Amino acid sequence: MLFADLENSTELTRDMDPEEADELLSAVFGRFEDIVRAHEGSVEKYIGDAMVAVFGVPTIHEDDAERAVYCGIELLRELPSISGPSGEDLGLKMRIGVHSGLITTGTRGEFDVVTGSTMNVASRIQEAAASGELLISEDSAQLCSRDMELGPARRVRVKGVKEPLTLYPVSHGKQAIVRREEFVGREHLLGEIQRQYFLPPAGNFQGFLLTGEPGIGKTELVHQCIKAIEEQSTSPVELLFSRARKFRRQPYIVIVDFIANYFRVHPGMDEAEITKQLCNSPDKVNIGDRPAASRFARFYRDRSGITLRDQAFEILNGLLNELLQSMGRDSRVIMFIDNSDSMDRKSMDFLKFFFKQRTNSPMVILCEREPRAETDEIIPGLQHREIPPLTQEEGAKLLDILGTPDNPQLRELLLNQSKGNPLYLRSYAGHVERLGKEGRNTVTDEGIPDSIQNLFLSRIEGYNPDIRDLIIKLSVFSHFFSTIDAETVQRLTSGDPAIVPGALEFYISEDLLEEDRGIYYFRHDLIKRALYNSILNYNKRILHRIVADIMREQDHPHPVRLLHHLVHSREIRMAVEHAADSRTRAYNMEFVPYLEIMEKEIGKAPEFRLDILFMRARILFNNGFVTQADSIVKEMLGISIDEKTWLYGAVALHILTAYNIRSHRFEKGIFCGSRSLQYYRRCDDREFHLHRGLVANSRHHAQAAVLSLMIQSESKRGNWENAEALLGELAQAEHRIYQIQSEVQLSMYRGRYLYALELIEASPFHSGSVGDDMLKPTVPVLSFLSGKWDQLGAICDEMIASAQRDSVNRVAAYSYKAVYLWHLNPENPEIDTVMEQSSFRSSQSPNIFDRISNACLRAEVLLILGRLSEAEEEARSGLLLAQRHSTYHELFTLLVLLGEIHAARDDREGAAFFISDAMGMCGSFPSLRRRDRISCLYFSTLLHAGEEQGCSQDLGELCRLEEEQLVPDSGLKNLKRTRFFQEIYESLEEYPMGNENPDGQGIKS
């Protein structure tokens, strides 16, 4: 029995007169009835706008259930093509439920009627279906042939039925595939995973990483496992499913899909529908919170992921946590990520963070082709299982099931050719079957193709030439394409765009492609690769160029995909320009392999060699791949010497300057810096105009950049005079922005916060300009230090909204935001959310120095918030790195913070350990943060009862200096609310400057 509800009939007919409406609806329902009849069913009646169709009445067929389901599929497929009287798009929407069971027919008055529980259940199933979904009951599923394509089972409680029903969504595109009977072997793995599921969760969490070559049966195995678990389990199995795809534009797509798949959200839905779907899910899980749901809906609808970009993490983290909690209430959740090796960076970062936070976690199953070290990093402790080839016996069994002729010679050939890979075996068996139907004898007449690639190609040979050419052309797209993309390719390669929609349908029916949300993918990479390899190199280039052009028309083309096509069309010049203009050029590791190819092709654009080397070195350095980056620098220096060119040397030394300063090797940094300046001085300004990828586009600009690095270096080690002298030099380079930036930094290190802020305020740069980007990141810390709290809140919001690329800036924006909120109201629950963001952002730091800075900042903020154990953990991890890499500012701050954390716990001994260590550094470095020095001196005095001579005097002096740098009135008040400053200032009042602390009795609790 099939229940189909036309959802939007009222809207459809709202503005019509009754007669018109009637006419339209009968036309529409007429089409539906045709479809039902075509499947040999009969429309029994209408209940409101729901059509009730039965199959097997009056004549029973063996496959009534299946025909009902196929009828449902066709109804959904046909829906978009049903148009109004003048051809307008009606936008029909339907939900369908199918159930099988006994039907009572009787007569009431003069009609035969169908009643009974089967109909009730079917109607309830229909109500449980999402818009545009076909949902079938377990009973119907059982009766369907094994090739029916079902999504993951869902347990739904419906009115009037005691037990929850197991329902399966049926895809009318091809998505998650459950083949139900034709499964052979794998008993051992199946058993192991099942056992694991039923074991009481021990330790953190359990999970499996299943690996194996394409087609070996990873996805299938997981489906079988879930099915088996479901059969054994008394409570419903809760499943979160997501399939990773490369190069999807939407950030965190894997997480988005978990939620979307669970709530049956699909791209046909608008925001309101999605929100409704999340809030009123028919299952027991309810996301309740409307704003969260509607924010998800907005995020989901924007495929480019630009809207709400900065809130994405928060939205998804909140939803997923809530979802897991309510799902896991009375059963164990399985989280399944298929093809996890194609996961995007953001999703990986998210999961890594997510699993670190959770203690009771779901059972995780990942599938990927090659085991990768990264996966282990994301979710440590997954048990790795490689899926072996089928044995000869298992293969033979599969051939039996597939109905391959009982010809020993043929069977042996097939088994050998397919090497135990079920996909190959199936494909070969299909090939044999097709030939058999054509009356050809495979073994003797043609032989079978000797590789799976050739098998696919030979299959395609049989297509009509247009259809064959099109699929070959489409293999040029990296990973996916839309109908419009395919049509454009056709148009630009003198093919016929009109054949595209039909052809795509055909490819799907041939299992070559699959469709997901209007985007087409190759079903198997192997097919794609076989097709791609069959294209002549010359044509490949042309096709890539076409795809690149298509992408360049888009608003936000995926930067890596575009680079892929530019590089493969050998448009090296354009590729350099694209990479150089990209927002993420300084960080994006995905660029590196393409930059390597570009280098090999450098003959095409020799003038860009330097740009390519530079871009590659910069990305590698920024991501902490120092050795690799270093060898590029060496190469650049080599070229400079061999070819006697100044520019190569200048750029190489420039990189070395930045790197050394970053690594706190100031001496070396200054040395490289002055050499780089010398080299730049000898360059011709015109040379710069040839380059797109360098930091600077003129000689002056480049020199200013180097000088500012050198000033930073001198400021950090407290060589104020040298720094001032360099500033004077920089003034002549006439690059105001570097000048201001350097002066701001110098002032900050000297503890002149207010002056630094004045400099920024008086600068001619304003919101949105490049200069602004260089100055803004220092504003939060300066506002915080000087006690300008109102400004602090505003600037943090601004930085959060501008989606800072630099990890340290991002972490700073969220952490200071938390302090700001705390300042207004320490109980504000939003503080936790913001700190979670800060923690997540900091987990993404690509290199050690960012990690150290972030640890330092976060430890201080956590201490202010009173979250001591987190503060300690953060400080300890930072301390280890800071020791190891001799970053002494941070080392000092972290030691003091650890001292304070212990003091706050009344752990005198612990505090003494860290404070003494810090005291040892105090005298030697003039540029250490004053605020930390104050704290250090205070605790040292307190703990050692005056052993440190003259401490209190210094303390008084430092406090006076610090006070001068605070906003009058409010600044000091605010400062006192943080860390121990209240106590410190009180102690000064009690024991005025110069007096020793008389009792030193230890720390107040």
Ligand SMILES: Nc1ncnc2c1ncn2[C@@H]1O[C@H](COP(=O)(O)OP(=O)(O)OP(=O)(O)O)[C@@H](O)[C@H]1O
């Ligand atoms: N043990 C098995 N018995 C019978 N058929 C199988 C078995 N394992 C897999 N298959 C079939 O082989 C085909 C490929 O399997 P599947 O899609 O699971 O491979 P995969 O390893 O996930 O490949 P990919 O890396 O491309 O995702 C499917 O049609 C599947 O139904």
Ligand SMILES: [Mg+2]
């Ligand atoms: Mg798979």
